[in-house]
Amino acid sequence: MAPESAEGPGAPAPALSASAPRPRRGTADPVKVLMHRHRELCERAVDPLEIAAGLEAQGFTDRTAARFRHRDVFSLAEELHARVPRGAGTPPAAVPPEPVRAPWVLAALAPGAAAALAGLGLTLTDGSGRLAAGTAGALALTGALVLAVRRGPLRAPGGRTVPAAGLWTLWLLAYAVAGDGLLAQVLTGGPDGPWDLTPGPLLPLALAVAPAAWGAHLFASRARRRITESRGLADFAAQARPLLLGTVTLQLLALTGLLALTGFSPGALALGALLLLARLLTVHGFPETASAALAAACAAEALALASVLAARVPAPGFEALAAPVRALTEAAGPGAVPTLVCGAAALGLLAHATGALARASAHATP
Structure with a gap:
């Protein structure tokens, strides 16, 4: 007697997966x-x-x-x-209520307040008092930034972050303040003592945390609404990409207006775009990609300084190491280095985000 076929009435239904062949029509469900x-x-x-x-x-x-x-x-x-089978006494899961908005709004405003107080302290003090005010302001700003990214729309669900990303962010902010002056001295044979600091961009960047949080909130809520209205993944992606580009554009416009108050800096604008995209990717489940982009930007800025220092080695060929940085700074000044580095990293993250954040799974309720 021939063995019963696997497709017979008593055979179990085959396991199916996303890559499985098209199931045959029959009694199998x-x-x-x-x-x-x-x-x-x-x-x-x-x-x-x-x-x-x-x-x-x-x-x-x-x-x-x-x-x-x-x-x-x-x-x-x-x-x-x-x-899906549900017990008669088990009610369906309820949608969690909308969280109170005031706490995260205050947290988003904290970096701007800390930066404003630090700037006021630096203006009203000098000597050792100025050093103490600057140190206290830096610590307060760091604490305010940590608070802002742990509350509300800028918080990564489940705390899924890369700890090193905080260090890369601090490096980029420190370079925005001290990097241009240090590079200018290194290019002229220094450093020969304290170099010029440019703390001006810190206040606009800190104040921009509030519109960034609001933009992240609108992007997340409207993307989830688009999921409800869409009838396919391609349809959702086509609606999510303009939402992302609009969020980034509005943030850049807000940051441009804030920078105009203290002196426009293209490097600070590029840094703001990079930090926003890195945070959006972290919030929606891609912290490793965000951290890698921040680390690459830090490495590029450090390499620019190191290449000029390495050119001083009295050996054939080392002088050429500083040629790209010298050519760039002679054409557009020391600020061209962070502008180019952060701008390139931001464009790379934007290209990745237009694909990653246009997926419905990036907006699932945690």
Whole structure:
């Protein structure tokens, strides 16, 4: 007697995945099999949107959903959510209430207040008092920045961050204050003592934290609303990309206006764009990419200083190491180095973010 076929009535349904071939039509229920494979995701989901985001994160596309006889991932998620078994006494998960906005608004305003007080202290003091005021202001600004990124829209869900990213951010801010003066002295054979500091960009950058938090809040809330209105992943991506570009554009306009009050600096504008994109990626689940971009910018700024110092080595060929930095600074001044470095890093993050943040899984409720 021939062995019973695997597709016979008593055979179990085959396990399916995002890359599985199109299931044959018959008595097998591919959606039921998929529901069992992703049972935990379906049971804990507040609504079908979370299931769609979870499936997308595992590689599902609208084309994959067609293999399960659905037009898109959202339609498939709706059926999974409707068919998930729930106990009679277990109420569906409730959508968490909107958090109180005042605490994160105050946290977002804290860096600007700390920077303003530090600037006032530096203006009213001199000598040792000025040093003490500057030190206290730097510590206060650091604490305010930490508070701002741990509350509200700039907070990474679950605390998923790369600790080194904070060090890279501090380096970039320190270079914005002291880097140009140090590079100018190194290019002329120094440093020969204290060099000029340019703390002017710190106040606009600190004040820009508030519009950045507000922009991040609007981007996240409107992206989740677009998920509700979209009928496919491609449709959602087409609506999410303009939201991201609009958020970045509004932040750059706000920062440009703030920089105009203290003296416009293209390097500070590029740094502001880099920090905003890095934080958006961190908030939406891509902290490693954000940290890598910040680290690359720090390395490039350090390399610019090191190449000029290395050119002093009395050996053939070392003089050429400083040629790119010298040519750039002679053409546009020392500020061209952070402008080029931070601008390139920001463009790289923007290119990555237009793909990563246009995915529904990047906006799933944590």
